[in-house]
Amino acid sequence: MDVMALYLFGLWPLSKMDALALSLLFLLALLASLLLASGREARTNPPVRNLPPGPAKLPIIGNLHQIRGNLPHQSLWEISKRYGPLMHLKLGQVSAVVVSSAALAKDVLQTFDLACCSRPHNVATSEFSYGRSDIAFIPYGDRWKQLRKLCTVEFFSARKINSFTSVREDEIAKMAKHISSRISSSLAIDVSELTLCFSCNTICRTAFGRDIVGDDLSVYDVLREAQEVVTSFFLEDYFPLLGWVDVATGMKSRLRKSFLELDGIYQKFIDRHLNAKTSRSESEDDEDLLDALLRLRKDGQLTEENVKGVLMNIFIAGTDTSSAVVEWAMAELIRRPELMKRSQEEVRSCVGRSKGKVEESDLHQLHYLKRIVKETMRLHPPAPLLIKETMHPVTLSNGYRIPPKTTIYVNSWAIGRDRDAWERPEVFDPERFVNMASPAVDSFAHYDFKLIPFGEGRRICPGKNMGMLMAEVALANLLYSFDWQLPPGMREQDVSMEEAPGVAVHRKHALRLMAAESEAN
Numbered sequence: 001m002d003v004m005a006l007y008l009f010g011l012w013p014l015s016k017m018d019a020l021a022l023s024l025l026f027l028l029a030l031l032a033s034l035l036l037a038s039g040r041e042a043r044t045n046p047p048v049r050n051l052p053p054g055p056a057k058l059p060i061i062g063n064l065h066q067i068r069g070n071l072p073h074q075s076l077w078e079i080s081k082r083y084g085p086l087m088h089l090k091l092g093q094v095s096a097v098v099v100s101s102a103a104l105a106k107d108v109l110q111t112f113d114l115a116c117c118s119r120p121h122n123v124a125t126s127e128f129s130y131g132r133s134d135i136a137f138i139p140y141g142d143r144w145k146q147l148r149k150l151c152t153v154e155f156f157s158a159r160k161i162n163s164f165t166s167v168r169e170d171e172i173a174k175m176a177k178h179i180s181s182r183i184s185s186s187l188a189i190d191v192s193e194l195t196l197c198f199s200c201n202t203i204c205r206t207a208f209g210r211d212i213v214g215d216d217l218s219v220y221d222v223l224r225e226a227q228e229v230v231t232s233f234f235l236e237d238y239f240p241l242l243g244w245v246d247v248a249t250g251m252k253s254r255l256r257k258s259f260l261e262l263d264g265i266y267q268k269f270i271d272r273h274l275n276a277k278t279s280r281s282e283s284e285d286d287e288d289l290l291d292a293l294l295r296l297r298k299d300g301q302l303t304e305e306n307v308k309g310v311l312m313n314i315f316i317a318g319t320d321t322s323s324a325v326v327e328w329a330m331a332e333l334i335r336r337p338e339l340m341k342r343s344q345e346e347v348r349s350c351v352g353r354s355k356g357k358v359e360e361s362d363l364h365q366l367h368y369l370k371r372i373v374k375e376t377m378r379l380h381p382p383a384p385l386l387i388k389e390t391m392h393p394v395t396l397s398n399g400y401r402i403p404p405k406t407t408i409y410v411n412s413w414a415i416g417r418d419r420d421a422w423e424r425p426e427v428f429d430p431e432r433f434v435n436m437a438s439p440a441v442d443s444f445a446h447y448d449f450k451l452i453p454f455g456e457g458r459r460i461c462p463g464k465n466m467g468m469l470m471a472e473v474a475l476a477n478l479l480y481s482f483d484w485q486l487p488p489g490m491r492e493q494d495v496s497m498e499e500a501p502g503v504a505v506h507r508k509h510a511l512r513l514m515a516a517e518s519e520a521n
C-alpha cells in the first residue's frame, strides 16, 4: 500500500482516470515481475535436503512478512524463540539462515569460517561502497585480502594506534571543556551527541588529518541520513527483478542523493590532502590513513573507488560504533547509581585526584570499567547482526546443510541475551565477568562465542582495538571528572532503553543528563 500511495502521489497532476489506469498498469507489472521471478527461481534452485528448520513460507514473499519493524535483530530473535537457534528463512528470493546460539556461531565464525566469510549483495551498501570496492562489503577474495592488509598496516596496527594518542587526549579535553561550560549554565548535556562528536572528530583527525568541525555542511545530518537510507527497505534486495519499483518509489534517488553527499565529504578530505603542501605527507612515519591511501593510488595499487570505499568504512563504521558503546554504558549506569558510584571510586582511586584526567596508560588498572564495557556490549552490541554469505556448501556440526550463496545472519544481540549462555541475561551485571575464565582482561576470544560484538574469524572487526580504546578512555574520563544525575523530575525507571535503527544501533531517545564537577578536579 505504501508503494501505491507514493506512486499515486507522484501522479498528482494527472486526471483521476489517468492515475487509476497507470496505477493498474503498475500493479500488473509488479505482479508479472513477481511471477517471473518466482518461476525463474523454481527452475534454477532445486530444493535442498536437510536445510535447517524454519517457519512456513508463503508463496513469492516467503517469510518477509515476519520481519516486522526496523530492528531486524529483535524480530529475528522473536522468531528464533519458536524455531530454535538455527533456522532457515526465505526472504523473497533470498535464502537465509539465522544463527542465535554461541555453539552455532562458533561453527560459522571459526570451524567453517572460510566457507562462510563472504558478504551478500545489498543495494544500499553496494552504492555507498562504490560498487563494493571497500573492505567491509566486498566479497571474500584477493582484493579484500589486499585492502585489509594495507589498512591493517597503515591504520590499525598497534604502532599507528599509539601514534595518535595525543589526538584522542585532545578530543577528550575538548569534551570535558564542553561539559564544564554546560555545568556553569545549568543545562542538561546531550551525552549521545557529545560522544558521537568525540568519536567522529577523533576518527576524522586520525584517518583524514583534520576534524569535521567548521565544515559548511552538517556532517552529522549527512551521517544520520546515510544511516537511515542504509537500513531502509529496498525491494530489489529480495527480488532482483524489481529494482524498477525502488526507482518508481523514489528510494533509489534518495539513496543516490545520500551517496553524493557522502562522496562530497570524502572528496573534500582528498582535495585538502592533495593541496596541502606540508612536510607531514612527505614522511611515511607521520602519514595519516588518507595520505597512505593516496600514495597507494598514485602507485597504481588502489583505484579511486578503493580509496573512497575505505574512507566510507572508516567514516561510518569507525565513528558510530564506539560512541554507541559509551552512550549505552552511561544509560545503564545512570539507571544503576550503585554501579556508577563503584566505577567512579575505582577510576578516581586508581588514577589519583591530582592528575585531573585519565590517560590511556591508566586503563589497564581499571578492571571494573572494562567489565562495564563488556557488559554493555553483551546487551547492546553496536552491530547486532553479523551478515555473511556462504561460498561453498556447509554441513554444520548439528548435521544441517547450508547451500552456497546463502545469507547468514549471526545474531550477536540474541546470543548476548540467550538464557542457555548467560544467567539472568536481562540484568546489567558487570560482575558476571569476574567468574568467567578469561586469561586476558581485554580479550573477547575466551568467552566461547557468547560475546562476539566484533565478530570473529577472517572478517573480525579490524578496528577492534581502536574502538575499545576510544570507548574505554571516553567513558573513564566521563566518570572520573564528573558526577552525573538525571534531569529534575526524571526517575531511573523512566530512562528508555529503546533502540533506533542504523548501521550501529544507538538509543532511540538521546540521553540527556545533568553533570557536576567531581571533587577529583
Ligand code: HEM
Residues within 6 Å of the ligand: 135, 136, 137, 148, 203, 313, 314, 317, 318, 319, 321, 322, 325, 381, 382, 383, 386, 387, 452, 453, 454, 455, 456, 458, 459, 460, 461, 462, 463, 464, 466, 467, 468, 471
Ligand atoms: C566498539 C567499536 C566497534 C564495534 C563494536 C565494531 C563491530 C564490528 C563488527 C561486528 C563487524 C563485522 C564483523 C564480522 O562480519 O564478523 C565489523 C567490521 C568492520 N569494522 Fe568494526 N567495530 C567497531 C569499531 C570500528 C572502528 C573504530 C573501525 C575503523 C576505524 C572499524 C572498521 C571496521 C571495518 C573496516 C570492518 C569490515 C571488516 C571486514 O569485512 O573485513 N570498526 N566491526
